[in-house]
Amino acid sequence: MKILAAECSAVSASCALTDNGKTIATSFVNLKLTHSQTLLPMIKAMLDSAKTDIKDIDGFCISSGPGSFTGIRIGISAVKGMAAPEKKPCVGVSTLLAMAYNYADTDCIACCVMDARCSQVYNAMFRIENGVITRLCDDRALLCEELAKDIKENYSGEKIIVIGDGTSCFAPFADDLNVILSHPSRRFQTAEGVAQAAYNDFLCGNTTPPEQLLPTYLRLPQAERELKAKKGDI
Numbered sequence: 001m002k003i004l005a006a007e008c009s010a011v012s013a014s015c016a017l018t019d020n021g022k023t024i025a026t027s028f029v030n031l032k033l034t035h036s037q038t039l040l041p042m043i044k045a046m047l048d049s050a051k052t053d054i055k056d057i058d059g060f061c062i063s064s065g066p067g068s069f070t071g072i073r074i075g076i077s078a079v080k081g082m083a084a085p086e087k088k089p090c091v092g093v094s095t096l097l098a099m100a101y102n103y104a105d106t107d108c109i110a111c112c113v114m115d116a117r118c119s120q121v122y123n124a125m126f127r128i129e130n131g132v133i134t135r136l137c138d139d140r141a142l143l144c145e146e147l148a149k150d151i152k153e154n155y156s157g158e159k160i161i162v163i164g165d166g167t168s169c170f171a172p173f174a175d176d177l178n179v180i181l182s183h184p185s186r187r188f189q190t191a192e193g194v195a196q197a198a199y200n201d202f203l204c205g206n207t208t209p210p211e212q213l214l215p216t217y218l219r220l221p222q223a224e225r226e227l228k229a230k231k232g233d234i
Contacts, residue, residue, distance in 0.1 A: 001202060004057045004082070005195035006043065008035040008075040009067025009095045010114060010165050015043045016191035017050050017057075021199050025050040026192050035074045043078075054082060059207065061198035063189060064092030065216035066122040066139055067114055072215045080210045089207035091198040092214065096124040098193035099163045100133050102186045108159045109136070111151065111179065113166030114189075119144050121166040122218055125155070141218040144173040151177055163187060 002024075005016045012030040016023060027046045029038060047054060062079040065072050076092070083090050099112040107129050114122040120143055125136040142150075147170065151160065160179040162170060165188055167181055174181075201207060 001058045002052070002056055003059050003061060003195050003198065003202060004043070004047075004054075005061045005191040005198065006039060006075050006079055007063045007095070007098065007189055007191040007194050008039050008071045009063045009065065009189060010071060012165070012188045012190075013039055013042065013071075014189075014191040015039070015046050016195050017046060017052060018192075018195045018199070021196075023192055023195070024052075026190070028188075028190060030188060035071055039074060039078050043082075055086060057082075057088060059083075059089045059091065059198075059202050060210070061091040061093055061194050061202075062213070063095040063098050063191075063194050064214065065095060066116075066141070066218045067095050069215075069217065072217075076213055076215055080213055083210035083213075087209065089202065090210050090213045091201045091207050092216065093194045093197045094124065094139055094216070095189055096122065096139050096164070097126070097133070097135070098197045099189045100126040100128065101193035101196045102163055102182070102190070103128060103161055104131055104133060104196070106161065108161045108180075109155055111147075111155075111160050111162045113147070113162060113164040113170050115166040115169045116141055116218075119169070121147060121170055123147055123166075139216070139218060144170050148173040148177060151179065164189065 014028040016026045096112040100110040110126040163182045
């Protein structure tokens, strides 16, 4: 089973091609470029290098959130466009779950964080043991100080690795916590992690038609929040 994965939920963007769970090719950029201009050319170049035609892909997966509203929409639109002509099955994956696969080879608690601005992060906690990843909480948006308190109260004494583009944002709040900050080479969300997270869904048939693939937002876009604030709704 050949799976094409894409990830552009934040500043970086990547794509990956796997076959029966084995990575064949990947491409990654972290240059703050516009995903609408870079994602599809990156995918085409990767497929050309792997001598694989888009029609040979059995399924498509994408990080469906949380993350940048624009980035998520671009990624989902791209996957829909590629999957729709042949009506190939799709899987939307939590961006935070995909991050945990960066340390799938390490027994630990993965504290996955994305910068949500204003001293907030998108976060989820996962236990990794013998390569098995178990979710410990739902994806959530919370203040960095709230996450620090949660770690201190519920995960004290555990080996905790902070993963994701929110690592630098959270680091000042973790000075008195016994946590490890992920190495920059394993910090960012990747399409390879998306493919790994989606693989069992494809095997089990837990997929969705391309037209039903939807983003997952943990909060309203900034423009909508500002409008509601003006109206006194929040």
